[in-house]
Amino acid sequence: MNLGLISLGCAKNLVDSEHILGMFKKADVKIISDPKLCDVIIINTCGFIESAKKEAIDTILEMADYKKGRLKKLIVCGCLSQRYKDELVKEIPEVDAFIKIDDYDKIDQILMDLLKEENIEPFKAERSLVTPDHFAYLKIAEGCDNRCAYCAIPLIRGNCRSYKIEDLYEEAKKLKEKGVKELDIIAQDTTYYGHDLYGKFSLKDLLKRLDTLDFKWIRVLYMYPDEIEDELLYTMKECHSVIPYFDIPIQYGNDEILKYMNRRGSVKLIKERINKIRDIFPDAILRTTLITGFPHETEDTFNDTLKLIKDIRFDSLGAFTYSKEEGTKAYDMDEEVSEEDANRRLEILMKTQLDIVKAKNEAKINSTIEVMIEEYETLFDRYVARSYAQAPDDVDGKIYVYSDRELKIGGFYEVIVTRAETYDLYTEVKED
Numbered sequence: 001m002n003l004g005l006i007s008l009g010c011a012k013n014l015v016d017s018e019h020i021l022g023m024f025k026k027a028d029v030k031i032i033s034d035p036k037l038c039d040v041i042i043i044n045t046c047g048f049i050e051s052a053k054k055e056a057i058d059t060i061l062e063m064a065d066y067k068k069g070r071l072k073k074l075i076v077c078g079c080l081s082q083r084y085k086d087e088l089v090k091e092i093p094e095v096d097a098f099i100k101i102d103d104y105d106k107i108d109q110i111l112m113d114l115l116k117e118e119n120i121e122p123f124k125a126e127r128s129l130v131t132p133d134h135f136a137y138l139k140i141a142e143g144c145d146n147r148c149a150y151c152a153i154p155l156i157r158g159n160c161r162s163y164k165i166e167d168l169y170e171e172a173k174k175l176k177e178k179g180v181k182e183l184d185i186i187a188q189d190t191t192y193y194g195h196d197l198y199g200k201f202s203l204k205d206l207l208k209r210l211d212t213l214d215f216k217w218i219r220v221l222y223m224y225p226d227e228i229e230d231e232l233l234y235t236m237k238e239c240h241s242v243i244p245y246f247d248i249p250i251q252y253g254n255d256e257i258l259k260y261m262n263r264r265g266s267v268k269l270i271k272e273r274i275n276k277i278r279d280i281f282p283d284a285i286l287r288t289t290l291i292t293g294f295p296h297e298t299e300d301t302f303n304d305t306l307k308l309i310k311d312i313r314f315d316s317l318g319a320f321t322y323s324k325e326e327g328t329k330a331y332d333m334d335e336e337v338s339e340e341d342a343n344r345r346l347e348i349l350m351k352t353q354l355d356i357v358k359a360k361n362e363a364k365i366n367s368t369i370e371v372m373i374e375e376y377e378t379l380f381d382r383y384v385a386r387s388y389a390q391a392p393d394d395v396d397g398k399i400y401v402y403s404d405r406e407l408k409i410g411g412f413y414e415v416i417v418t419r420a421e422t423y424d425l426y427t428e429v430k431e432d
Helices: 011-022 050-068 079-091 101-114 153-157 165-177 203-211 230-238 255-260 267-280 299-312 339-362
Strands: 002-007 040-045 073-078 097-099 135-139 182-186 217-220 242-247 285-292 316-321 368-377 382-386 399-402 412-421 424-429
Touching (some): 002 011, 011 040, 011 135, 011 182, 040 079, 050 079, 073 101, 079 097, 079 101, 135 165, 165 203, 182 203, 203 230, 217 242, 230 267, 285 339, 299 339, 339 412, 368 399, 399 412
Parallel strands (some): 073 097, 135 182, 182 217, 399 424
Antiparallel strands (some): 368 382, 368 412
16 A cells, blocks of 8 residues: 655644654555555644645645546545534545544544555554655653733643653654764743643753763754743753754733733743853854734734844744634734735845845854755755754754865764855865
8 A cells, every 4th residue: 555644834733744754664654755656645734834834735635536537545634623613524525534633542533444445554653754765853741831911832742741861851752863963842831831741941851861872963952931940951952962043922012012922921031041042152143033914913023023133133033924813812803904014014024134144144254164964956066054053943044055075964074164155055075
């Protein structure tokens, strides 16, 4: 049987997809990417914001067309199924099964029942990585206890449920044995890790345990500002594998809007935490996420956000316009912002960030940095790489490496920066 799996959305969804693929690892199943040749297609969907829902629906409908040919079973799982299963069953009858996240603990049985005519027996197994051999994600918790007014994740994924340190250690150990060099720690809120199992500020205990496995890089993503306490920072400093990369979605730069967003903390706290990070880690990389167009936003509150961005000078920044999601606290809020204003402010925000990144990258010209080789681009006769300053999700820009000698994919090399173009760096391998 030929099986295709399409994973949409974030890295957390990707890990779920890897576990699903692992169920078929020892069965007589061939995993392929061409939908025309598939007997079964599984789509793992995202339903976080409107654009993600549209992408998911479009993908489902596109794959449903292949049922006119070889395709026998079309299965949809993930956030969209969790949130809208009853409506989807009525609207898209071409789908053979919509599987909710709540049913993931018995997804092997659901798949086995559905595919019995194929004589396939899926079973719970070790996840099958779809990332390159040199890096992998480690999801440390499900769900979220934060109740940000704009966010539907708790409605979809439920409250935070952390995995035990010992189980995470064993999973990470297996990844290390497979040759993984970079471990990327993910959750809806990594800094909230362990509250439900061990009490507050347990992330530091997990990091100390993972550090004993001697990865080249351990990167922590999705950190909530008020949970980044001094003890966590000093623990990260002591861990030789944990890199000084801080992904801190602040969402806005005005206290009034932060309160409407139901975000803990304040602009003052954000500044204090970032100053502390830079005191402890002079080479810290700071990334954030922002929203424009949230209800009650004005030109003045937006200008506060713009000023904060100019003051902090983040190394990387992602932003999106507010998406009105049913079931969230913000859904019925007054003083909505027009789509035109939200998009205009988004454009101004990203132009401001572009100028910041351009200046930061130009300052790196003639400097030497260590990079990990990701791939070789035959057309351009160059390699694509990342330093510790770039996460593997294509948000932080790329590093292009030119070399007269062959470089190993997943290998680490020192390169000299020769040119900077907005978000990307161009480099040459430093000769021994």
